[in-house]
Amino acid sequence: MPRVTFAAALGLLGLVALFVAVQGFVWHSMSRGVLGLVGSSEAQGRLAGSALSNGYIFGHMVFGGVVTMLAVVQSAGFVRRRWPIVHRLSGRVLALSALMTGLGGLGYILLRGTIGGPIMNVGFGLYGILMILCAIQTPRYAMAGDYARHRRWGLRLILVALGSWIYRVHYGLWYGATCGIAPELCGVGASADFSGPFDIIQMFAFYLPYLLLLEWILRRHMNRQVM
Ligand code: HEM
Incomplete structure (x- = not known):
């Protein structure tokens, strides 16, 4: 019993640490x-373009900020158990915002392409x-009442939703590590x-390895249930 309490507290x-950690990026993304x-x-900088491409790219940043923040809220099991209405409401806003973020990002890539060229277009696309x-x-x-599948897709959505933040974390860690070793x-x-x-590598590494790891965990879990 005390072990469960300790695990839950941890x-x-x-x-809470993750929620605090994403706030800087959420603020940056939404304000920009x-x-x-x-x-x-x-704020537009080198991303400035036509009204349509501006709408796509800057709109996706606003929705993306919401997505990043709500991904943390949705991953809190106790929120779902104690306040199911919050889980449902925040889930709807998250799904809709994720849809808008994805469409905005894709629209911009189709119109303007990314700074990194074709490989980045494919990775981000x-x-x-x-x-x-x-x-x-x-x-x-x-909505179909298939909660096992809903949970698996929800976990995938949370990982993808945090991907953009993870992308910045990878760069921060890389610069922190390499600059720490030697200035050159x-x-x-x-x-x-x-x-x-x-x-x-980063054009794919901020979401693909994490999704593959999740698939592996989910499959192991499902195989164990069958046996
Ligand atoms: C949680 C979701 C997301 C957030 C918070 C987010 C946020 C941002 C921010 C803030 C920028 C501007 C760069 C910066 O100031 O750091 C950016 C650029 C960009 N994002 Fe996203 N984004 C998200 C998801 C996506 C998705 C799903 C796509 C692809 C469909 C995408 C495509 C792009 C592209 C193409 C750029 C411009 C890259 C360039 O510099 O050429 N983003 N994003």
Whole structure:
């Protein structure tokens, strides 16, 4: 009994830490998005384009901020158990925002392409498609009453939703580690035009390995239930 309480406290602590950790990025994404939408040239920077492409890219930042924050809320099991209405409401907002984020990101890629060129277009494009797929499948199975599938798609959605933040965390860790080792190694493999080997790996590494790991865990879990 005390072990369960300790594990629950640890889980809660982890969630609170994650919630606090994403706030800086959520604020950056939403404020840049809103300022970009109202036409601030400083916020738009090199992403500035036509009204349509601005709508896509800066709109996706606003919705993306909501997605990042609500992914943490939805991963809290105690919220779902104690306040199911909060889980349902926040889940709906998360799914809708994820749909809008994915569509906005994809729309921008189709119109303008990314700074990193074709490989980044594919990496980010696939990311957008997966986000849209998860945003559709998660509520779909909840509405159908298939809660086992709903849970699996929900977990995928949470991972994908945190992907954009994880992308920045990977860069932060890389710069922290390489700059810490030696000044001449600082940021090795990463470049301003995103053409370095580290950049190219990152075009997929912020979501794909995590999703594959999740699939492996889910499959193991399902096999154990069958046996
Ligand atoms: C949680 C979801 C997401 C958030 C919070 C987010 C946030 C951001 C932010 C803030 C930027 C501007 C760069 C910066 O200021 O750091 C950005 C750029 C971008 N995002 Fe997202 N994003 C998300 C999901 C997506 C998805 C799903 C796609 C793809 C469909 C996407 C595609 C892009 C593209 C293409 C750029 C511009 C890349 C370039 O510099 O050329 N994002 N995103």
